[in-house]
Amino acid sequence: MECVPRRKFLTTMAGIGAFIATGRRQAADAQSGDPILAGRPLVRYPEKADLILLTSRPPQLETPMRYFDRAITPNDAFFVRYHVFPVPTRVDLATWRLNVTGLVDRRLELSLDELKTGFPAVRLTAALQCAGNSRGRFSPRVLGGQWGDGAMGNAEWVGARLKDVLTKAGLKPSAVQVTFDGLDRPAFPSVPDFVKSLDVARVMEDPDVIVAYEMNGAPLPMLNGFPARLIVPGWYATYWVKNLSEISVVDHAFEKFWMKPGYRIPDTPCGCVAPGTAPTRTVPITRMTVRSFIATPASGANVAVRRPIALKGIAFDGGYGIRHVQISDDAGMTWRRTQLGPDLGRYAFREWSATWSAPRPGQHRLLVRAFNRIGESQDEEPLWNPAGYLRNVIEHIDVQAG
Amino acid sequence: MRLAIVAVTLLLAAGSAAGTEHSVTLPDDHVYGTLTPGPGAEVTRNRCAVCHSTDYIVMQPGGDARQWQGVVTKMIKVFGAPIDDDEARTIVEYLGSAYGPPK
Numbered sequence: 001m002e003c004v005p006r007r008k009f010l011t012t013m014a015g016i017g018a019f020i021a022t023g024r025r026q027a028a029d030a031q032s033g034d035p036i037l038a039g040r041p042l043v044r045y046p047e048k049a050d051l052i053l054l055t056s057r058p059p060q061l062e063t064p065m066r067y068f069d070r071a072i073t074p075n076d077a078f079f080v081r082y083h084v085f086p087v088p089t090r091v092d093l094a095t096w097r098l099n100v101t102g103l104v105d106r107r108l109e110l111s112l113d114e115l116k117t118g119f120p121a122v123r124l125t126a127a128l129q130c131a132g133n134s135r136g137r138f139s140p141r142v143l144g145g146q147w148g149d150g151a152m153g154n155a156e157w158v159g160a161r162l163k164d165v166l167t168k169a170g171l172k173p174s175a176v177q178v179t180f181d182g183l184d185r186p187a188f189p190s191v192p193d194f195v196k197s198l199d200v201a202r203v204m205e206d207p208d209v210i211v212a213y214e215m216n217g218a219p220l221p222m223l224n225g226f227p228a229r230l231i232v233p234g235w236y237a238t239y240w241v242k243n244l245s246e247i248s249v250v251d252h253a254f255e256k257f258w259m260k261p262g263y264r265i266p267d268t269p270c271g272c273v274a275p276g277t278a279p280t281r282t283v284p285i286t287r288m289t290v291r292s293f294i295a296t297p298a299s300g301a302n303v304a305v306r307r308p309i310a311l312k313g314i315a316f317d318g319g320y321g322i323r324h325v326q327i328s329d330d331a332g333m334t335w336r337r338t339q340l341g342p343d344l345g346r347y348a349f350r351e352w353s354a355t356w357s358a359p360r361p362g363q364h365r366l367l368v369r370a371f372n373r374i375g376e377s378q379d380e381e382p383l384w385n386p387a388g389y390l391r392n393v394i395e396h397i398d399v400q401a402g
Numbered sequence: 403m404r405l406a407i408v409a410v411t412l413l414l415a416a417g418s419a420a421g422t423e424h425s426v427t428l429p430d431d432h433v434y435g436t437l438t439p440g441p442g443a444e445v446t447r448n449r450c451a452v453c454h455s456t457d458y459i460v461m462q463p464g465g466d467a468r469q470w471q472g473v474v475t476k477m478i479k480v481f482g483a484p485i486d487d488d489e490a491r492t493i494v495e496y497l498g499s500a501y502g503p504p505k
Contacts, residue, residue: 041434046426056431056455085454090425141463143473190482191453222426257480 033300036136037148047221049076054145058082058184059223062150068295069312071344071351072125073153075216080223081130081151081237083194083258088183088243091226098165098211098228102179102249105170112227115213118168119160122210126347127154127316128237131263131285135388140276142388149293149395154316154349157231159212162203165247174251175200180230183243192257196239198232200249208233208347211244233347234319235286236389238263259284264387271390272383279385287318289392290378292325292352292370299397308357311338314349315370321346327354328367332380332394335369346373358401367396431455442496449485449493450477459501467498 042050045059054060061080067073093112100108110118130151135144145151166178179197186193203209210231213220220226225242232239238258265271266279273279292315303309315322321343326335341351350370358364369378382393435457437443447456462473471494477483478490485493 039434041432043429043432045429053432053434053457054461055457056429056435058454059428087428089428090423093422093424136461143462143465143469146461146463186453188453188482188484192481219424222424226424 034148036146045080045223047076048078048080048223049074051077051079052148052150054147058085058087060145061223062148063153064150065148065293065295066298068152068293068314068349071154071314071341071349072216073155073349075155075218075221075224078153078155078215078221078224079130079151081145082184082223082242084184084186084191086184086187087223088226089222091183091222091243093227096227096245098244098247100165100169100247100249103172103175103251104166104249105172106168108165108169110165112213115160115165115211115228119164121158122161122207123156123158124208124210124231124233124347125154125156125344126208126231126233127152127288127349128231128240129153129288129291129316131236131238131389132387134391137382137391138384138388139382140384142386144388151237152291152316154314154344155215156217156344157210157212158214159210159228159231161207162209162211162230162247163205163207165211166203166249169249171200171204171249175249176251177249177254178203179246179248179250179254180239180241180244181246181248182225182229182241183245194241194258195254195256196241197250197254197259198239234288234317236263236288238285263389265389266385270383272385275384285389288316289390290317290322290370290372290376291315291392291395292322292368292378293395294327294366294368294397297397297399300400301397302400302402303358305358305361305401308355311354311356311366312352313368314351315368316347316349317370317372317376319347320372320374320376322350323371323373325350325352325368325370327356328369329356329359329364331365332367338368358399361401363398363400365396365398367394369394432457435460438500440496440500442492443500445489446493446496449483449489453477453481453483459497462501464501464504465498466503467494470494470497470501473497 041053043053051061063079067077098110133151136146177197181195212231213228228244229242264282265285266273267281267283294313296312315325325338328335338352338354371377378392378394435455
């Protein structure tokens with residue numbers, strides 16, 4: 001009890017009373033066939049469409065699969081994931097500053113206007129995905145956010161290169177890592193603040209790491225990081241710090257909670273271990289694995305026999321780009337290529353489409369898998385690790401033909 | 403002190419008047435996270451909901467007291483949750499019973 005300032009504690013408790021007193025019950029009927037999503041309500045948050053609730057406080061919302069029939073995920077359908085509460089709900093651009101501090105020659109306090117006009121604007125389409133996307137599907141099950149498959153999205157970002165910002169500040173020779181902190185601050189000082197770090201080499205050699213202030217042609221929604229967030233293409237979303245406010249250059253490997261022990265994978269080539277076992281050594285999670293999904297039709301749909309239907313979905317990887325996407329209707333005995341949509345860049349979702357007709361009445365399972373440009377693909381057997389990261393098993397839908 | 407409050411109020415008003423402020427209001431905790439009734443449910447809700455909504459509990463795979471002891475210990479040791487030993491015991495017993503292993 002001593003760790004909590006009493007007045008703050010009482011205020012918070014009063015707030016919780018109000019939180020618990022109300023609430024609406026609404027069924028997510030569209031997800032009723034999915035064991036992980038069954039019973040989870042659709043909820044409406046500010047600047048957001050109806051999304052699938054994971055948690056209320058801090059807010060975590062996932063995108064329904066139907067939005068992944070296209071390459072660009074609309075801002076209002078984009079998933080939300082915060083780590084600590086309270087989350088920022090009000091930003092005044094008259095006072096908001098992006099501070100650049102630590103081992104720099106010149107500390108910077110950039111207004112949004114200065115960020116927009118003081119550096120070349122870079123335009124980049126890139127997908128982000130929560131490290132624990134699809135964690136709910138792990139077997140044996142693992143603790144943590146029980147996401148279905150909707151903790152991912154793809155947007156066109158505009159922003160300033162991080163290396164340009166850091167060059168303006170001037171890195172001191174002793175600089176080793178750069179840390180990133182957002183406006184979300186835990187109410188209790190004992191709760192570790194959400195701070196992430198990247199190696200200086202990673203950010204200075206990669207012109208695609210940007211501080212984005214525009215998302216699909218609009219300001220970022222508050223819950224997706226208004227007014228600016230970090231974009232680390234190809235890497236899991238844990239690094240894409242939202243509501244960014246503080247960049248600090250440090251002379252050591254930063255290892256506070258959300259870098260260690262948080263967000264780590266087994267130090268093995270697959271980032272996995274035998275199901276149910278513990279890794280002997282871990283490293284920070286970084287690059288995304290190859291994934292692909294069928295968004296249309298929805299799993300469980302009824303289709304007519306011998307009548308062609310359109311299959312649509314997306315594929316993505318950790319930044320090499322998708323080479324092709326294949327589907328199978330015979331349990332993976334044979335695969336055929338799908339038609340790829342426009343190439344929006346190596347970090348973006350790649351839209352795919354195909355036509356398929358059910359050869360006979362009954363249930364049919366349709367599989368999808370993607371290959372990236374260095375030949376990485378997806379496996380029939382899911383990988384496993386205790387934190388529930390990196391999932392990229394071959395996905396499927398079941399349709400009923402009659 | 404009062405002057406400072408007036409100044410801050412004016413500043414905030416100026417911010418919104420100039421259209422530089424962006425704000426949203428978040429909904430309350432959803433009833434989806436309501437804990438299953440049972441001995442210990444109330445203390446569990448009171449202690450855990452200080453920091454997060456109880457859907458964090460409801461969504462987890464069920465597990466025995468050992469699983470939940472691990473979770474409660476992590477919340478106390480890593481996140482500094484304000485839970486004393488008696489409360490921790492009650493919470494672990496409740497969770498192991500209300501959210502026990504799948505049958």
